[in-house]
Every structure is written in structure tokens, then in C-alpha cells.
Amino acid sequence: MNPFNNIISPEIKQLYNYAIEEILSDTGLTIPCVLYYDKPSVHSFCNNCVIDPISQVSSNLYNSTGPSPFPENTICPVCGGSGLISGESSETLNLAVLFDHKYFIKFVDATYLNYPNNSIQTICSSSLVKKIRACSKLSLSGTAGQFSYTEYRRESDPQPIGFGDSNYIVTLWRIS
Numbered sequence: 001m002n003p004f005n006n007i008i009s010p011e012i013k014q015l016y017n018y019a020i021e022e023i024l025s026d027t028g029l030t031i032p033c034v035l036y037y038d039k040p041s042v043h044s045f046c047n048n049c050v051i052d053p054i055s056q057v058s059s060n061l062y063n064s065t066g067p068s069p070f071p072e073n074t075i076c077p078v079c080g081g082s083g084l085i086s087g088e089s090s091e092t093l094n095l096a097v098l099f100d101h102k103y104f105i106k107f108v109d110a111t112y113l114n115y116p117n118n119s120i121q122t123i124c125s126s127s128l129v130k131k132i133r134a135c136s137k138l139s140l141s142g143t144a145g146q147f148s149y150t151e152y153r154r155e156s157d158p159q160p161i162g163f164g165d166s167n168y169i170v171t172l173w174r175i176s
């Protein structure tokens, strides 16, 4: 009989999840990372103002759902009156970052067994999977950013990790 049978109790799994959660918390081992979301090839209509259907520019009226309310008949602060916004956007998220490939989490997918030089791994909650997938580029912010101005491009699809569950995802990035 395998002496390790049933050694992974629900309590052990919970302990593991607590430990990872602490590592991933904003006061844990995370560093702020700027995620750049893919730029659509065309500009999209402003999400903050009413677009005039004829001229297709801003009607200078707040649409009541956008992020930046503004007084009637003033210039929309989001699109500047053009009615269009650039699709490029970025967001800063706190992610755990592994710089040393010795400590990288092994991917199940054999494609990523040979880590490229200067690659990093990020670990975060699986709730961020959509954001990570939508993101093609990442740069390090805060103190880490002072040592590294490098941008990383996403090298792998986010891979689920966990102790019997998939609460976390690990993603491989490579210097671009």
C-alpha cells in the first residue's frame, strides 16, 4: 500500500491555498505589473458620450453609463469630442513574478519545458484569466521597474495550477 495514500487532506489543500493567497496578496510577494491590452485594428466609438448618428462625432452629451460624467454641451473628457477612442488600454495589476527559471512552475504542456532566456513567470488568481489572455505585453512597474525597463510579451497561454483545484494560473512571458 502506498504510504502517501490520502495524505493530501482537504485541510492540507486549504493550507496550500491560504499560503498561495498570502503570496499573491497585495502585501505578499507581488509586484505591480502593467498589462497592455491588445489594440483593435480600428478605433471604437466612445463609451462615455452620445454619438450623433449623422455626423458620428460626439453630441457633447454624457451617455449616463460611461466612466466620466460631464456637463451638457461641454466636450466629452474621454474622446475629446471626436466620438472615437483608441482601443489601446493598460492596467496595473499586482502579480507574483518569478525571475529565476530554477523556480519556475513546471508546465504540463511540453512546449514550454525549455524556457527561453530572460523569460519570467507570473502567478495570479485564475479570476484574472480573461485579462491575461487579452494582454499581449507586460512591463514591470514600481521598484522592479527601476531595474528593468523591459517589456515582456506573452509566451504561453495561462496554465492552471493548484493543489487539486485550479485557483491560480501561471503564465510565461518573454522579453520582447
Ligand SMILES: [Zn+2]
Pocket: 046, 047, 048, 049, 050, 058, 076, 077, 078, 079, 080, 081, 082, 083, 084
Ligand atoms: Zn466621448
